[in-house]
Amino acid sequence: MRAIYRVATATFHEAWRRRFLNAILIFAVLIIGSSWSLAYLQPGAELKLLIDIGLGSTRFFGMLIAVFLGVRLISDEIEKRTIHTILTKPVTRAQFLLGKFFGSWATVMSNMLLMSLAFYVVFMIKAPGFLLKTGGTPGEGPGIATEFLYSNIAKALGLTLVEMTVVTALAVMASTLFSWIMAAIFSFFVYFVGQVANFFKSLANPEHGAGTLSQVIFRLLYGILPHFEVFDMREAILKGTYVGWETLGMHTGLGLLYTVVILGIAYLAFMNREV
Amino acid sequence: MKAKPWQQAVGWALIVALLLVIQPVDRKVERDRIVLGMHSPTPLTKIVDFDPTAISGVVMGAALGGFRGLAATMMWLKMQELWDRGQGTWFSCLQVMRNVTLLDPYWIEPWKILGWHLAYNLYVETKDPQERGVLLAKGVAALKEGISWNPNTYELYAELGWTYFDKIRDYEEATKWFRASLQFPHPEYLERMIAHAYEQLPDMDRALDWYDYCLKRNPDDGTARGATTTLRLRYLPAWRLMQAGKYDEALKAIDQHLRVDPNGTIGLHVKAHIYEQAGRKREALETWRVSARVSATDQLARYKVSELSAELGLPVSPEEQAPTYLMEQYESSKRMAVPRRGRL
Amino acid sequence: MEVEEGSIFGLVGPNGSGKTTTLKLLLGLIYPTQGSGKVFDFPLGSPEYKQRIGFLPEGPYFYDHLNAIELLQFYGGLFGLGGGKLEARIEELLRLVGMWDRREIRIRNYSRGMLQRIGVAQALINNPDMVFLDEPTAGLDPTAQIEMRDLMHQLRDQGKTVFLCSHLLKEMEPLCDAVVVLSRGVVRRQGRICDLLAVQSGRYQLRATGCANVSMQSLRDKALDLTVTGNEISLLVADQPQALVVAQEIADGGGTILEFGAQTRSLEDVFIEAVAAGGSD
Numbered sequence: 001m002r003a004i005y006r007v008a009t010a011t012f013h014e015a016w017r018r019r020f021l022n023a024i025l026i027f028a029v030l031i032i033g034s035s036w037s038l039a040y041l042q043p044g045a046e047l048k049l050l051i052d053i054g055l056g057s058t059r060f061f062g063m064l065i066a067v068f069l070g071v072r073l074i075s076d077e078i079e080k081r082t083i084h085t086i087l088t089k090p091v092t093r094a095q096f097l098l099g100k101f102f103g104s105w106a107t108v109m110s111n112m113l114l115m116s117l118a119f120y121v122v123f124m125i126k127a128p129g130f131l132l133k134t135g136g137t138p139g140e141g142p143g144i145a146t147e148f149l150y151s152n153i154a155k156a157l158g159l160t161l162v163e164m165t166v167v168t169a170l171a172v173m174a175s176t177l178f179s180w181i182m183a184a185i186f187s188f189f190v191y192f193v194g195q196v197a198n199f200f201k202s203l204a205n206p207e208h209g210a211g212t213l214s215q216v217i218f219r220l221l222y223g224i225l226p227h228f229e230v231f232d233m234r235e236a237i238l239k240g241t242y243v244g245w246e247t248l249g250m251h252t253g254l255g256l257l258y259t260v261v262i263l264g265i266a267y268l269a270f271m272n273r274e275v
Numbered sequence: 276m277k278a279k280p281w282q283q284a285v286g287w288a289l290i291v292a293l294l295l296v297i298q299p300v301d302r303k304v305e306r307d308r309i310v311l312g313m314h315s316p317t318p319l320t321k322i323v324d325f326d327p328t329a330i331s332g333v334v335m336g337a338a339l340g341g342f343r344g345l346a347a348t349m350m351w352l353k354m355q356e357l358w359d360r361g362q363g364t365w366f367s368c369l370q371v372m373r374n375v376t377l378l379d380p381y382w383i384e385p386w387k388i389l390g391w392h393l394a395y396n397l398y399v400e401t402k403d404p405q406e407r408g409v410l411l412a413k414g415v416a417a418l419k420e421g422i423s424w425n426p427n428t429y430e431l432y433a434e435l436g437w438t439y440f441d442k443i444r445d446y447e448e449a450t451k452w453f454r455a456s457l458q459f460p461h462p463e464y465l466e467r468m469i470a471h472a473y474e475q476l477p478d479m480d481r482a483l484d485w486y487d488y489c490l491k492r493n494p495d496d497g498t499a500r501g502a503t504t505t506l507r508l509r510y511l512p513a514w515r516l517m518q519a520g521k522y523d524e525a526l527k528a529i530d531q532h533l534r535v536d537p538n539g540t541i542g543l544h545v546k547a548h549i550y551e552q553a554g555r556k557r558e559a560l561e562t563w564r565v566s567a568r569v570s571a572t573d574q575l576a577r578y579k580v581s582e583l584s585a586e587l588g589l590p591v592s593p594e595e596q597a598p599t600y601l602m603e604q605y606e607s608s609k610r611m612a613v614p615r616r617g618r619l
Numbered sequence: 620m621e622v623e624e625g626s627i628f629g630l631v632g633p634n635g636s637g638k639t640t641t642l643k644l645l646l647g648l649i650y651p652t653q654g655s656g657k658v659f660d661f662p663l664g665s666p667e668y669k670q671r672i673g674f675l676p677e678g679p680y681f682y683d684h685l686n687a688i689e690l691l692q693f694y695g696g697l698f699g700l701g702g703g704k705l706e707a708r709i710e711e712l713l714r715l716v717g718m719w720d721r722r723e724i725r726i727r728n729y730s731r732g733m734l735q736r737i738g739v740a741q742a743l744i745n746n747p748d749m750v751f752l753d754e755p756t757a758g759l760d761p762t763a764q765i766e767m768r769d770l771m772h773q774l775r776d777q778g779k780t781v782f783l784c785s786h787l788l789k790e791m792e793p794l795c796d797a798v799v800v801l802s803r804g805v806v807r808r809q810g811r812i813c814d815l816l817a818v819q820s821g822r823y824q825l826r827a828t829g830c831a832n833v834s835m836q837s838l839r840d841k842a843l844d845l846t847v848t849g850n851e852i853s854l855l856v857a858d859q860p861q862a863l864v865v866a867q868e869i870a871d872g873g874g875t876i877l878e879f880g881a882q883t884r885s886l887e888d889v890f891i892e893a894v895a896a897g898g899s900d
Contacts, residue, residue: 052345060345084648091669222531
């Protein structure tokens with residue numbers, strides 16, 4: 001635990017000093033802040049625009065941060081041989097890997113929390129004004145359902161945190177396998193293909209006329225890929241659906257399972273690797 | 276310590292076991308999501324009879340994942356910029372609109388604008404009847420596809436109802452979609468629209484029922500009050516006489532009104548309807564012909580001319596007929612069911 | 620090969636001879652495909668001995684946002700060190716490597732020499748029984764090289780084992796107690812350095828200057844070999860009595876003996892020999 005904690009804190013501190021990360025964060029907060037005025041560009045759909053910009057950028061920039069931070073974690077250490085000074089101390093590879101993961105995870109989460117906070121503050125201030133426009137007449141509403149609006153947005157942000165946990169693990173895993181550029185390409189690829197995992201499921205359906213082998217491949221892909229789309233709660237927000245804690249718990253559990261599997265693969269790849 | 280091969284094997288076995296554990300959890304989560312309407316993935320099956328390129332759009336949209344909403348909004352802003360440049364960009368606008376609906380099918384506004392743009396703006400851009408037919412059919416299909424994504428709000432039902440009412444002049448079909456929209460919180464005018472549609476059809480009993488309903492809901496509804504007064508004054512006497520089987524008197528009564536307003540569409544429709552009820556199909560046909568002549572937009576009269584001519588085995592001149600594409604819509608509507616409340 | 624406790628051990632060989640690979644094997648960074656080894660009686664790569672070793676990699680790179688103190692706190696933390704004890708240790712080490720005055724500077728701004736110094740400090744943070752140093756003097760200026768050598772002697776005097784890896788033979792020669800010469804992954808020579816350099820022939824070497832009045836012919840008759848470079852001559856003679864005779868002759872002729880002793884080989888000679896032997900495999 002001690003070694004994990006030490007490696008994690010060192011990783012966390014180093015990550016926060018990375019200029020590109022700070023740049024992404026500042027840019028993201030600026031964009032989120034700009035939804036303040038951008039919302040007026042879309043009369044009748046101000047709330048939707050506000051949510052799309054806020055949630056969308058939190059997810060998008062969160063993913064960028066998680067990937068670009070994670071993919072350099074292990075490969076950089078190997079390249080610069082810092083890893084030699086660490087693994088020759090009483091630190092096992094598992095501890096090192098977990099330390100690196102938790103360090104970057106803490107960085108990603110703190111970045112995410114900052115972005116979420118920025119968005120939520122903007123939303124809390126701006127949304128009531130847009131909601132007032134409803135005036136009780138259907139057809140002149142804010143363009144989206146108003147039920148559970150605030151709580152659903154908070155929950156959606158929470159699910160995004162879970163999603164980014166999985167993305168961080170994915171990037172760390174890629175980092176144990178490839179150089180950072182390859183690892184970044186790999187992470188983006190898995191992330192985007194994971195978004196369309198359902199597509200593979202429907203392709204595996206015999207109705208679509210795929211051959212038996214293709215069906216097996218599609219089904220396997222569906223089984224292996226993390227289904228990142230399950231962390232999307234946008235429809236619930238737009239339609240004002242109540243999302244219970246139990247449901248959120250299931251989603252979080254699923255995200256943690258993904259994380260465990262990905263880190264497990266990362267460890268298996270890393271444990272006998274020459275460094 | 277280097278891991279032995281068997282240790283690695285155990286490790287991979289554990290990974291596979293975990294992946295197997297994930298499957299039921301994943302299934303449960305995905306079921307919950309669909310049941311709760313948290314976010315359902317974009318199934319290709321919902322693209323109704325629209326365009327094959329939509330499939331790549333859907334895949335693209337899905338790949339954008341969480342950013343699709345933002346992408347849709349940005350594209351929508353771009354569309355408005357194009358729009359403001361004028362008519363020359365209308366077909367470009369169409370592409371952008373369509374992509375917005377693929378990216379963010381839960382956003383109602385683009386569906387409405389898309390349907391209207393196809394069935395109205397682009398429709399009048401072309402004189403080619405075949406093109407018009409395609410555009411109109413696409414407009415209707417777009418709205419229906421939009422409804423399949425957003426079945427729990429009045430807006431797209433009302434929009435489709437209006438398209439049937441105003442563009443296709445299929446009043447029967449219009450009332451179905453307007454009625455469907457009433458299942459959800461809706462603006463008052465939709466109830467009146469149903470009454471207006473029945474007036475045109477003509478079905479004065481139903482029209483009166485709906486006006487009464489409007490007035491019971493809101494006694495201050497001036498429009499409904501005015502409309503019901505007019506209806507009672509102009510058409511109801513003839514209508515009642517017709518219902519009593521006194522066709523000649525009924526015809527006399529409606530002619531009295533038609534002397535004042537010889538080109539009144541509703542009056543002509545009522546007159547034609549009385550002839551039909553009286554079994555005087557030829558005169559009914561003639562009346563519909565008159566109505567079609569005096570009003571360029573009275574497509575219902577043209578459908579009736581076609582129907583009755585066919586029934587009587589008479590030839591129809593092309594200019595008397597409704598364009599084929601409208602006729603097709605009118606015919607196909609008769610086979611269409613109206614969606615019930617809830618998800619499709 | 621074996622390393623004696625409390626000595627300075629050198630692993631020498633040309634680039635690509637397998638020095639770093641050997642080192643990595645010993646440190647558990649890579650794993651042997653065959654064969655085995657032990658460090659303090661523990662098998663290679665086992666975590667048990669890592670408490671007792673220190674390592675300075677070649678051309679080290681550290682988390683460069685930290686300063687010297689923070690870096691050593693981090694590495695100390697990995698050993699579970701902390702508190703006042705660690706602080707005292709850090710100060711001691713920073714003074715030892717001459718970095719105490721520069722302890723607040725971020726590693727990002729370090730020179731090559733400073734990196735090497737802090738690298739040594741981190742390798743010693745746990746007061747290890749054995750330190751592995753990969754090319755410790757590479758890229759250092761002469762003063763720093765001498766300081767580094769002194770430091771290694773100091774470590775040995777404290778009873779620690781120092782394991783050096785280098786292709787810089789000149790530096791290893793005055794430093795190491797024992798060396799292993801490696802070429803193409805095979806041990807070519809090994810042993811205590813005095814043994815390796817010892818002369819089997821019993822021949823003597825002389826170097827002298829100011830021999831203008833000495834009969835070259837006479838010297839040439841007594842020597843096995845004589846070379847004249849400028850006003851300096853060097854001779855190789857068969858044995859000690861003969862060498863004394865020659866020396867006397869030079870002294871009598873007014874010459875100055877610069878060097879007089881048994882013939883030795885430099886480590887370089889051993890190295891070249893060994894590599895040449897490897898080449899003929």
